[in-house]
Amino acid sequence: MQTLYMLPMIMASIALVLATSSFISGLQLIKGKRASVNGIIHRINGYCSVTLLFSIAVLSFILHGFSGWALFGWLCALGLIALKIWIVRRRARRAFKYVSWIGATMILIWLYVLITNIPL
Numbered sequence: 001m002q003t004l005y006m007l008p009m010i011m012a013s014i015a016l017v018l019a020t021s022s023f024i025s026g027l028q029l030i031k032g033k034r035a036s037v038n039g040i041i042h043r044i045n046g047y048c049s050v051t052l053l054f055s056i057a058v059l060s061f062i063l064h065g066f067s068g069w070a071l072f073g074w075l076c077a078l079g080l081i082a083l084k085i086w087i088v089r090r091r092a093r094r095a096f097k098y099v100s101w102i103g104a105t106m107i108l109i110w111l112y113v114l115i116t117n118i119p120l
Contacts, residue, residue: 005063008056012114015052018045019110023103030100046081049106053077056113077109 022045025038057074064070084102 008059008063008117009114011052011056011059012110012117015049015056016107016110016114018049018052019103019107021045022049023100023107026103027100049110050078050081053081056117060117077113080105080109 022042025042025045028038029042053074060070060074080102084099084106087099087102
């Protein structure tokens with residue numbers, strides 16, 4: 001049972017590393033250097049991060065019960081990811097300056113998820 005409580009922390013640690021790697025590869029994509037390799041890395045990291053977000057959210061509800069505020073927090077994190085994808089899909093060059101801020105915010109979100117899942 002103790003391992004089950006450690007699982008969200010391990011998953012959040014992995015997601016934090018993925019988010020940082022995705023942020024760096026995303027910045028290199030904006031600069032236009034090696035778009036194909038960085039694009040693949042960025043996309044794979046994004047899929048893994050979203051999968052981990054859903055997994056940790058479900059595990060959180062299983063371990064700690066359902067809470068309206070927790071649901072709101074998880075939906076805000078998912079909304080931030082959706083906002084970033086929407087901005088990139090519009091392909092408006094002037095909006096790309098906001099993508100790096102959102103990417104940095106995602107790193108902070110994963111850091112928060114990691115800190116909240118550290119057992120005391």
